[in-house]
Amino acid sequence: MRKCLHLAEKGEHFVGLNPLVGSVLVKDGEIIAEGYHAGYGLPHAERDLLQKLPDSMDYSGCTLVVNLEPCNHFGKTPPCTNIIISKQIPQVVIGALDPNPLVSGKGRERLLAHGIKVVTGVLPEDCIQLNRQFYTRMIHQRSYCIAKWAATTDGYIGNQSSQRLIISGEEAQQHLHVLRSRVDAILVGVNTWEKDKPRLDSRILDSDVESSESWNSIRIILDPNLRGNYSSESIDRVFSPIWILNGEIEETKKSERGNDVKFIKLPENWIWKELLSMLYQNNIGSVLVEGGSTTLKELIASGCVDEYIEYRNTALRIGGGLEAPDFPNDWQQQQLLGRDLLRVYKVPISSDLYQ
Ligand SMILES: NC(=O)c1ccc[n+]([C@@H]2O[C@H](COP(=O)([O-])OP(=O)(O)OC[C@H]3O[C@@H](n4cnc5c(N)ncnc54)[C@H](OP(=O)(O)O)[C@@H]3O)[C@@H](O)[C@H]2O)c1
Numbered sequence: 001m002r003k004c005l006h007l008a009e010k011g012e013h014f015v016g017l018n019p020l021v022g023s024v025l026v027k028d029g030e031i032i033a034e035g036y037h038a039g040y041g042l043p044h045a046e047r048d049l050l051q052k053l054p055d056s057m058d059y060s061g062c063t064l065v066v067n068l069e070p071c072n073h074f075g076k077t078p079p080c081t082n083i084i085i086s087k088q089i090p091q092v093v094i095g096a097l098d099p100n101p102l103v104s105g106k107g108r109e110r111l112l113a114h115g116i117k118v119v120t121g122v123l124p125e126d127c128i129q130l131n132r133q134f135y136t137r138m139i140h141q142r143s144y145c146i147a148k149w150a151a152t153t154d155g156y157i158g159n160q161s162s163q164r165l166i167i168s169g170e171e172a173q174q175h176l177h178v179l180r181s182r183v184d185a186i187l188v189g190v191n192t193w194e195k196d197k198p199r200l201d202s203r204i205l206d207s208d209v210e211s212s213e214s215w216n217s218i219r220i221i222l223d224p225n226l227r228g229n230y231s232s233e234s235i236d237r238v239f240s241p242i243w244i245l246n247g248e249i250e251e252t253k254k255s256e257r258g259n260d261v262k263f264i265k266l267p268e269n270w271i272w273k274e275l276l277s278m279l280y281q282n283n284i285g286s287v288l289v290e291g292g293s294t295t296l297k298e299l300i301a302s303g304c305v306d307e308y309i310e311y312r313n314t315a316l317r318i319g320g321g322l323e324a325p326d327f328p329n330d331w332q333q334q335q336l337l338g339r340d341l342l343r344v345y346k347v348p349i350s351s352d353l354y355q
Helices: 002-009 045-050 080-086 106-113 124-130 132-140 170-181 190-195 207-213 272-281 293-302
Strands: 022-027 030-036 062-068 091-096 117-120 144-151 156-158 185-189 218-222 242-246 251-254 260-265 286-289 307-313 333-337 340-346
Touching (some): 002 022, 002 030, 002 062, 002 124, 045 062, 091 124, 106 117, 144 156, 144 170, 170 307, 170 340, 185 190, 185 293, 190 218
Parallel strands (some): 062 091, 144 286, 144 307, 185 218, 242 260
Antiparallel strands (some): 307 340, 333 340
């Protein structure tokens, strides 16, 4: 199963809203074939593995291992259960069941109905952790949501003046830019858009990352009363689409330099869950909410945050200003990036339901 998880990771950044899945075929305690889901629309891991083997292959004594339950429905590709049954594979080991309530357990049932021995719940926490964004989207039917902020040593994310306060150092900025390149969208409240004039792009120096990931996510501004400045000078500093969530107009156009500009009308009395579901329906699998204070506090109060990230400067005190949100006490990761302390907390997903 660990090998499956490593193989699955190869699909990262290419599978879109699909899960990361790896698969191995074992005979006499040896791995004799490997496969993984390499990209959206491409074969699933089990099919990738099996279609590489000769038609004459004898599967007696073989076990197919896969980190996610084989699918039993037609999507972009035929059901994986079909090919497993047709190859007469005697045993299948599944890391965790599919979280989609419409399909969960159905793949396993079909395999069992064809006399295949099925073992489920092998390293389920690791399997769910690897696909935590996919599980979250399926369970809550909304985008995966990361709340991120930078805070001073004494716990402020901004000052009361009209000037932008730079809190993070170079290393933390680099870390943030990699993070930005890994999400589908970056959202800020209108006051932050106006005061900080953030570019909301990814400027990555790491050459390893640059080749595959240096791209700009969709910029989203939360502006219920349409107070922001969306002139070409403000939008066209960066080349990436911009969506303005507002309470007044619905309109799609091109900016002077060709950026896609979408004004999306929010329903009256919208709530965060609804907003994130709307983003998910628009193919936004993950969204990074970067502030400011009001936006973060309202989002956290809604219970829709799946991951918290804080960069806390260890050497900057400002004595007052906009207070940082409370960070969960039981954060799982802590790391010093130059003079900034990075802390990460991922909201646990129970594996009990998926075994
Ligand atoms: N250190 C950091 O990481 C960081 C990051 C970003 C920003 N900041 C700082 O934060 C400050 C700005 O924060 P802020 O609190 O003034 O503004 P903000 O969160 O950027 O924007 C707040 C506005 O967005 C709209 N909004 C946000 N959440 C909403 C909700 N749930 N429902 C309805 N409307 C919502 C409202 O617009 P309407 O008033 O029109 O309804 C609200 O006034 C700046 O000083 C900036 O420098 C710091």
